[in-house]
Amino acid sequence: MFVIVFRYRAPLETIDALKDAHYANPDGVFARGLARLAGPLEPRTGGLVVAEGERAEIEAAVASDPFVTSGAATAEILRFHPTWPPERAATDAVRHQGPASATVAVGDQGSASATVAVGEQGPAASPWRSDAGSGRRRPDGQG
Secondary structure (H helix, E strand, C coil), X not given: CEEEEEEECCCHHHHHHHHHHHHHCCXXXXXXXXXXXXXXXXXXXXXXXXXXXXXXHHHHHHHCCHHHHCCCEEEEEEEXXXXXXXXXXXXXXXXXXXXXXXXXXXXXXXXXXXXXXXXXXXXXXXXXXXXXXXXXXXXXXXX
């Protein structure tokens, strides 16, 4: 899985004028079915795409993007291995390396971690919610 970070170099008027072509590009991440999530950053200085596929396919799709080809934005492609939700981590671990365990770091205001075991029975239950770090408490009332 990959994160593509677009950083705008042109005024927003230019970005807005290219937006339809960005989404409709027949060789891009959207038309090729590689994008899983996408949206603008806040403040609006760029955008982010979570994509799934082979690295060469992602690179080719990004290289053809109108934001990039026009020079209106740069793109950085970062590979990552999902660890949340645990079901996704289990699927990714089995696909890439067989049964394993993954440590999930949580929180922007301090740090906490939980280990998710992945084995034949699937991922172990985790007390951490996906909104951890937001000031909300764990479902069991701890932490």
